[in-house]
Amino acid sequence: VATAIREIELSGPLGPLEDLHGYARAMLVVRWRRRILGRAFVPVADGRLDEQEVRSAIRAGLPADAWLRWLEDTVGYDERARFGGPLPTATIAICTRERPVDLRRALQAVSRVVDAVPGTDVLVIDNAPSSDATRRVVQDYPRVRYICEPRRGLNVARNRALIEARGDIVAFSDDDAAPEPEWLDALCANFGDPRVLCVTGLTLPAELETEAQELFEEHTPFGRGFRRHVFDGQRDNPLHVGPVGAGANMAVRRNIAGRVGPFDERLDGGTPTRSGGDHEMFARILGAGYRIVYDPAAVTWHTHRRSMESLFATVYGYGVGVYAMWTGLLLERRELGAIKLAWAWFRHGQVPVLLSGLRDRGHHTRARLVREELRGCLHGPRAWFQARRLRHAGS
Amino acid sequence: MAAISIIVPTRDRPDSVARLARALASQEPIDGGFELIVVADGCTDATVRRLHAMPTPPDTRILEQPAAGPAMARNCGAALAASDLLLFLDDDVEPQTGLLRAHLALHASRAGAVAIGYLPPVVSHGFFGAALRGWWESMFDALREPSHRYTWRDLLSGHFSIRRAHFEAIGGFNPALRCHEDWELGYRLIRAGYAFVFLADAAAWHHEHSDVNKALRRKFDEGVADVQLVGMHPELVTALPIGWPAHDISIARAQRLAREHPAVGDRLARVLQHLLPLYERWRLRFRWRAALERLMTYWYWRGVSAAAGTPHRIASLVAAAGTRDLAEPLVLDLAQGLPEAVRRIDAVRPRAVRLLYRSDVVGDIPDQPGAEPLRGVHLPAALARPLAREYATALARDGVLPALLASPEINFHPAAPHLAASVESLRTEDRVRA
Numbered sequence: 001v002a003t004a005i006r007e008i009e010l011s012g013p014l015g016p017l018e019d020l021h022g023y024a025r026a027m028l029v030v031r032w033r034r035r036i037l038g039r040a041f042v043p044v045a046d047g048r049l050d051e052q053e054v055r056s057a058i059r060a061g062l063p064a065d066a067w068l069r070w071l072e073d074t075v076g077y078d079e080r081a082r083f084g085g086p087l088p089t090a091t092i093a094i095c096t097r098e099r100p101v102d103l104r105r106a107l108q109a110v111s112r113v114v115d116a117v118p119g120t121d122v123l124v125i126d127n128a129p130s131s132d133a134t135r136r137v138v139q140d141y142p143r144v145r146y147i148c149e150p151r152r153g154l155n156v157a158r159n160r161a162l163i164e165a166r167g168d169i170v171a172f173s174d175d176d177a178a179p180e181p182e183w184l185d186a187l188c189a190n191f192g193d194p195r196v197l198c199v200t201g202l203t204l205p206a207e208l209e210t211e212a213q214e215l216f217e218e219h220t221p222f223g224r225g226f227r228r229h230v231f232d233g234q235r236d237n238p239l240h241v242g243p244v245g246a247g248a249n250m251a252v253r254r255n256i257a258g259r260v261g262p263f264d265e266r267l268d269g270g271t272p273t274r275s276g277g278d279h280e281m282f283a284r285i286l287g288a289g290y291r292i293v294y295d296p297a298a299v300t301w302h303t304h305r306r307s308m309e310s311l312f313a314t315v316y317g318y319g320v321g322v323y324a325m326w327t328g329l330l331l332e333r334r335e336l337g338a339i340k341l342a343w344a345w346f347r348h349g350q351v352p353v354l355l356s357g358l359r360d361r362g363h364h365t366r367a368r369l370v371r372e373e374l375r376g377c378l379h380g381p382r383a384w385f386q387a388r389r390l391r392h393a394g395s
Numbered sequence: 396m397a398a399i400s401i402i403v404p405t406r407d408r409p410d411s412v413a414r415l416a417r418a419l420a421s422q423e424p425i426d427g428g429f430e431l432i433v434v435a436d437g438c439t440d441a442t443v444r445r446l447h448a449m450p451t452p453p454d455t456r457i458l459e460q461p462a463a464g465p466a467m468a469r470n471c472g473a474a475l476a477a478s479d480l481l482l483f484l485d486d487d488v489e490p491q492t493g494l495l496r497a498h499l500a501l502h503a504s505r506a507g508a509v510a511i512g513y514l515p516p517v518v519s520h521g522f523f524g525a526a527l528r529g530w531w532e533s534m535f536d537a538l539r540e541p542s543h544r545y546t547w548r549d550l551l552s553g554h555f556s557i558r559r560a561h562f563e564a565i566g567g568f569n570p571a572l573r574c575h576e577d578w579e580l581g582y583r584l585i586r587a588g589y590a591f592v593f594l595a596d597a598a599a600w601h602h603e604h605s606d607v608n609k610a611l612r613r614k615f616d617e618g619v620a621d622v623q624l625v626g627m628h629p630e631l632v633t634a635l636p637i638g639w640p641a642h643d644i645s646i647a648r649a650q651r652l653a654r655e656h657p658a659v660g661d662r663l664a665r666v667l668q669h670l671l672p673l674y675e676r677w678r679l680r681f682r683w684r685a686a687l688e689r690l691m692t693y694w695y696w697r698g699v700s701a702a703a704g705t706p707h708r709i710a711s712l713v714a715a716a717g718t719r720d721l722a723e724p725l726v727l728d729l730a731q732g733l734p735e736a737v738r739r740i741d742a743v744r745p746r747a748v749r750l751l752y753r754s755d756v757v758g759d760i761p762d763q764p765g766a767e768p769l770r771g772v773h774l775p776a777a778l779a780r781p782l783a784r785e786y787a788t789a790l791a792r793d794g795v796l797p798a799l800l801a802s803p804e805i806n807f808h809p810a811a812p813h814l815a816a817s818v819e820s821l822r823t824e825d826r827v828r829a
Binding site for chain 2: 010037055058059062064065066067068070071072074075076077081085192193194195232233234237238288289333334335336337
């Protein structure tokens, strides 16, 4: 049932795809001169795809406006160039905790980014470590600075990165993600607009080898499409931040805390709320009238959790985090819109999947995922109060 | 002689002028230095006395005039300037260190340029502050784009520089206007062929202390000014809200209230304005924005009605503008290659362009009242955005667009038949002219 991931460069000759034995389908990532135009899924038979099958899959799977990316390239138009000027300096920050194998892979990818942008500052924030495994991995990469943050919490680590960073922009990447060499420049090119406080990028699956990874990609994909989009606090609903992106692939201005405050340390991994720290920051940025850009030119490849247990735990954590975030926004900032959003998500997002799970046994696992998510949602408000209590006790 | 004369009109804001003077004193040094001319326009407090008492840059003059508006104040300041280069700044701006150097460098390299500087806003917290930052920055969004086509409305009297000879030749600001006097000057400058240039490096913090009340009063003044502008330059009517059809029922209602029942309209506006803090308290930002939008529309039309007098006068102003003569477009065949089309546009500087691809009509970049003639750099942006579909269709038909990318969005039918009909005649005329 696994899915092979292959890249197709349209500016070169197309040919058959071999060596797909053991895969039921393929995910074709289609590029035009490195720029990703879209992706297409195609079933695989006999371990190969002939050229005609590849062409048909691309034709059927590409977004209807993929031609626009090609046209922009042909006429030499880049909408980010409007803000011109040299790119700002940047720091890459990886927040991690006891995942040395993943971290080594991430640092290898980051090294290629640094080769492309020499002089880039790289930080590894080791969050409340219980061993020196992370420190030992970082020692193998002399261009990387190791920072130990003893207080537990992903948002605590993010705030530490903002303090330690030397660049004007802090680009966050996960320890289980591998950014492409052009990733950092693509993120930074969007900061010419002074209203942009945050930029998110396209996150694609590095592998779809297990059922859990397939389900994750289907149920909660990190990718937000192949078209650049500007989210504007003057126009868009600041609470509806799902389409904005995710913390696994985001960059913020180093001085963001002075504009809208630091990351909320009651939220996200390492706290009872489990997630939601990135989305709460997005909501605050938009709520203050600033902008966030989603730019699919900033590509990173994420290794999703391989086991079903991890997947269920992750989805449960997302439910907890979202509702904890909404609880905070409602109680502390009087954001009544959170109630409306919670109802809309339940009515139009979760209920249909639950019902289809009851009707069709084929959708049973998907329904189970939603049940886990709902369990998390119900626990979210309580988790927010727990996290607040812990934070008060800690401070 | 100073290298640059800085002219600052002010009214009852001595603290702001002091901040400006401090910022100018810490500018990067420039050859020849600068002079500062502060024109106190109808000050009613102790502004002039305080200005004399405060530390100012060495070459500073303080003038006083009875209340005659900022346009007249700027003209008076310019008349006394000793330098060949004039820099106009508002009193609520705080120049960043490289501002003077950036203006001087631009004028040293480009004769006949009018340099518009950047004014990043400093605003208060809350919905209104965020909205203000949004409006203010969006003005500069377009200016930053290399492919921006400058128009008369891009000139900002709060921060721009111009050669003194050019300012005098054009006749300076029109003192009859108390608002939009910069737009009116911008129109005359563009029409006379001066090139606008946006200087992102010349930045001055704009300490915007406006509030909802001031913003609505400003909208009223804009309505008054637009009636005056149309009286002076009737051809601009289609570029101003006064000349646009009411495309929305709320605009039509605001127009009717302002025109026919201003007493009722004013009361309703006050009630709506009282709701704004409630909406903000409960974070109902979409309602807040809609309410503010309605209020601004109402007060704009209230200003229009107050200035125009009778409803008949507004209609006659719009009608008098009539249909203006549009410039004949330059016809270009994109099949000759994009670089060639860009080169032709740069050589001819047409007001409008009609784009063909062999026998297909791709579309027009139309004439705009008060816009600069076209430059080559405008073409790629037009092809990648408003004309993208038509251009891609033409490229697909010619086999240039990779077949795998030709989606149903690209239609293969001849585009815009009404344009196609006129193409042949234009081509013939073009050949005759050539």
